[in-house]
Amino acid sequence: MTAGTGATGPTGAGAGDPGGTGTGAPGATAPAVTATTLVRACRRQPVAHTPVWFMRQAGRSLPEYRAARGAGSILEAVADASLAAELTLQPVRRYGVDAAILFSDIVVPVHAVGFGVEIEQGRGPVVAEPFRAASDLRRLRPLEPDVDVPSVAEAARLVAAELAGTDVALVGFAGAPFTVASYLVEGGPSRTFARVKALMHGEPATWEALVDRLATMASAFLAAQVRAGATVVQLFDSWAGWLSPTEYRRFVLPATARVLGDVAALGVPTILFGVGTGELLGLMATSGADVIGVDWRVPLDEARRRVGPDRAVQGNLDPAICLAPWEVVAAETRDVLDRAGAARGHVFNLGHGVLPETDPGVLGAVVDLVHAEGRAGVRP
Ligand code: CP3
Numbered sequence: 461m462t463a464g465t466g467a468t469g470p471t472g473a474g475a476g477d478p479g480g481t482g483t484g485a486p487g488a489t490a491p492a493v494t495a496t497t498l499v500r501a502c503r504r505q506p507v508a509h510t511p512v513w514f515m516r517q518a519g520r521s522l523p524e525y526r527a528a529r530g531a532g533s534i535l536e537a538v539a540d541a542s543l544a545a546e547l548t549l550q551p552v553r554r555y556g557v558d559a560a561i562l563f564s565d566i567v568v569p570v571h572a573v574g575f576g577v578e579i580e581q582g583r584g585p586v587v588a589e590p591f592r593a594a595s596d597l598r599r600l601r602p603l604e605p606d607v608d609v610p611s612v613a614e615a616a617r618l619v620a621a622e623l624a625g626t627d628v629a630l631v632g633f634a635g636a637p638f639t640v641a642s643y644l645v646e647g648g649p650s651r652t653f654a655r656v657k658a659l660m661h662g663e664p665a666t667w668e669a670l671v672d673r674l675a676t677m678a679s680a681f682l683a684a685q686v687r688a689g690a691t692v693v694q695l696f697d698s699w700a701g702w703l704s705p706t707e708y709r710r711f712v713l714p715a716t717a718r719v720l721g722d723v724a725a726l727g728v729p730t731i732l733f734g735v736g737t738g739e740l741l742g743l744m745a746t747s748g749a750d751v752i753g754v755d756w757r758v759p760l761d762e763a764r765r766r767v768g769p770d771r772a773v774q775g776n777l778d779p780a781i782c783l784a785p786w787e788v789v790a791a792e793t794r795d796v797l798d799r800a801g802a803a804r805g806h807v808f809n810l811g812h813g814v815l816p817e818t819d820p821g822v823l824g825a826v827v828d829l830v831h832a833e834g835r836a837g838v839r840p
Contacts, residue, residue, distance in 0.1 A: 498558045498629040499691055501837060502729035502751050504772050504805035510797070510834025511558035512827050513631065515733070516813030517551035518563050522820055524550050534579050535571055538564050541614035548619050552628055555824045556831075559629040559692065562616055562685060566635025566696055567643060569677045572608040573601050575644065583649065590647035590655075594666045603677040605684035612681070613688035620689025632690030634678040636697035636732070637671035637715040644670075653702045660711045671715040679722040686726045693723045694731040695749070698812075701736025708740050713747060720748040731774055735812055741766040756781075756811030760799035772805030777826070779810045782818045786825065793826050797834050804837030 498511040519525055528546055529537055537543050547563040567585045571577045576588040576599075591599075605613060620630055638656075643649075645656040660667040682693050697716060700708060720730050732744050733753025744752050745767045752771050754763040756778035763773050781792045800806035808830045814823065 496558065496627050496629040496691065498631075498807065499729060501805060501807050502692060502731065502772055504750075504770075504837065506804065506839050507837050509831045509838060510800070510806055510808050510836055511629075512808035512830040512834075513557040513559035513561065514551070514555070514810050514814050514823060515561070517555065517557065517561060517823075518547045519814065520816035521814050521818040521823075522550055522554065524554070534565060534581075535568070538568055538615075539611045541611040541618060544611060544615035545618035545622070548615065548630075549622060552623075554820060556827050558627065559631045560619055560623065561631040561633060561694070562612070562619065562690065564612055564615075564633070566633070566640055566698075568609060568612065569603045569634070569681045570600070570640060570644065570674075573599075573603055573677070575599050577643070585643045586648040587644055591641070591644040591659075591670065594663070594669065597666070597669055597673065600670075600673045600677070602673075603680045605680055609681070609684070613684045616685050616688035616690055629691045630689055631692045631694055631731075632682055632685030633694045633696060634681045634719070635674075636695045636700070636712075636719065636734075637674040637678065638700055638703070638712040639696060639698050639734075640674050640678075641667075641670055642699050650699075653699065657707070660707065664711070667711060668715075671712070675715040675719050678719045682719070682723050683726060686723065686728050690728065692729050692731065694733060694753070695719060695723075697732065697734040700734035700740060700744075701738075701755075703740070705739055705743060708743055713743060717747045724748060724750075731807075733774065738766075742768075745771050751805075751807060753809070754811065760796055760806075761801065764799075764801070764803070769803075772807065773800070774807040774809050776809070776811040779812055779815050779818070782810070782822050782826070783815065786822065789822055789826065790829060793829050794833065797830065797836075800834070800836045802835045802837075806834070806836030808834060 497507050500507050501511050544563040548560045552560045567577045577585050580586050623630055642653055642656045645659055723730050729750040731751040731753055732747055732749035735755045738758040741763055751774050752767045754773055754775035756776050760776055767773055777793055777796050782789055
């Protein structure tokens with residue numbers, strides 16, 4: 461059997477419930493946060509339906525992405541604000557998700573300050589001269605978003621204008637200090653994270669200075685996105701699960717918590733996500749993030765126990781399951797919804813990014829199923 465075919469419009473948008481005001485911004489520097497369904501679920505408030513979006517929802521699984529994207533590097537696409545805005549909106553139109561995630565990448569800030577990072581298709585970020593010693597810190601000057609990455613805020617403004625008055629949130633994001641540092645130190649994707657671990661254990665002062673600079677860059681990058689209209693922020697610490705709890709607490713959590721605190725002061729909810737973080741979920745829950753992203757390895761009811769009652773959870777359908785027959789996808793989606801239960805604070809997502817070979821029709825059908833059957837915090 462094939463998946464539902466009716467996944468062509470933003471059916472989740474504008475469900476007649478912009479959901480009240482709920483600005484919550486203390487400093488009045490950020491625009492008022494519209495309390496969309498996603499924002500409400502992040503804050504563990506009652507919702508009309510379970511919100512759903514997909515990490516890496518823009519990308520090669522969509523034919524319209526491949527058509528619009530052209531042949532250049534993804535960093536060139538990010539530098540073109542109107543193209544980035546279009547790529548951000550494509551999955552909203554196609555799937556009816558409750559959020560757009562700004563089309564960008566976690567290495568955009570370090571690329572913009574001239575560290576020498578490129579993204580190789582099929583491989584990921586690669587660094588010509590990796591970070592090796594304290595003397596490399598000077599290659600990481602502070603980010604000035606308006607000067608260094610003007611297209612990012614411009615794209616966010618274009619998307620926010622398009623989404624105004626709908627129930628679709630705009631998610632801004634940055635790479636967390638550890639995950640960005642891992643690329644700078646390893647020089648590219650790694651299986652062992654040996655060099656980055658050698659640095660943190662062998663030269664802790666240099667390590668702390670490195671993650672401190674990356675935290676300041678991430679905060680500036682996220683503040684620019686929030687000022688331009690992002691209403692939720694996700695910090696991707698994708699590779700944190702390769703660390704022990706002791707390493708995470710000592711070498712990673714402080715800088716991560718600082719970024720999350722800086723964003724929280726702008727009045728938007730925050731999501732902290734990593735892969736393979738089962739043993740770190742309790743620590744991640746102390747970071748200050750409102751929502752803890754969970755991969756597929758930990759069942760969501762167990763993840764809720766580890767995270768505790770005062771944080772929301774996001775996840776956690778295995779992206780590989782989306783390639784199975786629809787009956788399997790539907791059963792696994794229902795299992796996630798069952799384990800999320802009726803307590804407030806569940807954002808449906810995959811456990812990691814959409815795989816390029818995914819049938820877009822399957823994702824549209826998952827959205828419809830989650831909207832129809834999700835119970836977490838849903839008003840009767
Ligand atoms: O739809 C979205 O989620 C928004 C776009 C987005 C991209 N990168 C665009 C992109 C997001 C959220 C990211 C975050 C990102 N980038 C992460 C964290 C998420 C995760 O997967 O854990 C990481 C680790 C990166 C670094 C990176 N950039 C990798 C590993 C790759 C894949 C390389 C490849 O070709 O397989 C990239 C490139 C990249 N970033 C692509 C996209 C759509 C694919 C390449 C392209 O279309 O040119």
